[in-house]
Amino acid sequence: MKPADEIALETHDLTVTYHKRPVLYGIDVAVPSGSLVGIVGPNGAGKSTFIKSVMGVVPSSGGWVKVFGKPMRENLPRVGYVPQRESVDWDFPVTVMDVALMGTYGGLGLLRRPGKVEKRRASEALEKVGMLPYSNRQIGNLSGGQQQRVFLARALAQDSDLYLMDEPFVGVDAATEAAIVTLLREMRERGKTVMVVHHDLQSAGEYFDHLLLLNMRLVAFGAVKDVYTPELLQKTYGGRLTILSEVADQAAKL
């Protein structure tokens, strides 16, 4: 096992610009291994951009990213990425099993086809999210919650150590939301580091053990008890925090 104090993800001065307009300035953060991190901030704060730039899906204009002490490019297999559910075409002619199998592609070379080992990993991952009975179904026939579970199964099949998930709770039913939270905690138990872009501030304090407060700059990163405070949340959301009083109540209880 890894030492508990290992740093899973470290970014230094990570900056992203779109059309010469900066959307993310100088993010410095070091995420300890084995933490379950919620990335929160208002719309347009650059939450998705942050994990996309960490993954190298969006080019960064400055700074660097290290994963388990090595540059991202050298450690790709140890990082799993779950894009937003809306980012793909669900009419695409693939089955639930095909999508889960895609999680194993990163480890396969150009020529090796997914074999028994890969299929078993995909099946186990589907089983874990309760989607194995649907493995032959076309993905367009699934509900939003089921689609998100398939995406999570694909991530599980990747068997990475660090996961970056983009809004997995959007458009899912309450049952799936609870199932995802359970799954995330299970992953943490197994020593995985999981970072989740999350839009609901109220549940954020409850679901995660660390929070990364983002509004184009890093506002704060730390354990929930340290950063889930009215002052820092106010700073993150500015005047737009209409539910501030409720959150303040919640924070007071912690």
Next chain:
Amino acid sequence: MKTLEYITLPWDVLGLGALWLILMAFFVALPCSQMGSFLILRRMALTGDAISHSVFPGVVIAFFITGDLASPWLIVGAGLAGLASTVIIELIHKWTRVKQDAATGISFTALFALGVVLMELLLGKNVDLDLECVLHGRLGLLLEEDRVLLFGSLVPMPVLVMAGVAVFTMLLLGLFFRVMMLSSFDADLAASYGYRPAVIHYGMMFVVSFIVVAAFQAVGAILVIALLILPGAAAYLCTYRLKVMLAIAALHALISAVGGLYLHVWFNSNMAASVVVCGGVLFLLAWLLGPVDGVVWKWFKDEPPALEESSDKVGNR
């Protein structure tokens, strides 16, 4: 005429020539159908359109330099022109506020027109490379082309060239199937695996250009679009599986080729157009009778009940 005579007619009239025509049409339609399927899934059907038109100036320039219509440089020139059109689309799309569809429209019409102007300017009007051929192809003239002796029979040269293109495309597809599937379905995940989206995009566009150029002489710039899009679109309506979709698209290409020959012989119509008409009819059949969501089946049975609620509960035990 009796029914049987309708069926044997092409063979009575053309002899072995009927086989060459079918093979030629099939070898053109097959690689088009496979790459076209991916174009459809990547929502880039119009890009195939753009490439097919914009290879024209490349052909003209290469022909002007070499003076030989059979020169392999024509294919290189056309391939480069095809790539240039996709680059132009990207540039317009990225650097101006003009959106992708309009950028595509600009790129291929402008390049095609440039080709027409260049042709008249550089080559005069008395050359073998005429607009009629560019638009409609010369599949019907296949049997008058040069032949090569192979396995004891005289095979028309274009059939051999096109067979090579078809085999090459299928090999590439076999090799890069997973890469193409993943990057078409989920480009972000593919990028997170270290696949380079730009390399895949331009690689695919180069292959499409290459196929289009090869198919260009046979079926012309306009009908090649149909061969790129029809098989994949028809297959898309018939299945929910990518591999099955590609297989059905290939079958569509074969049936179109055979059916096209019959139409050509029965009605003495343009062969290339007949192939495409046949493909269009097959698309209509897929629409009406497609096994997964054919319109006719929906008339007979009610819509299946929504799966959502019940299945969510099952999944959450």
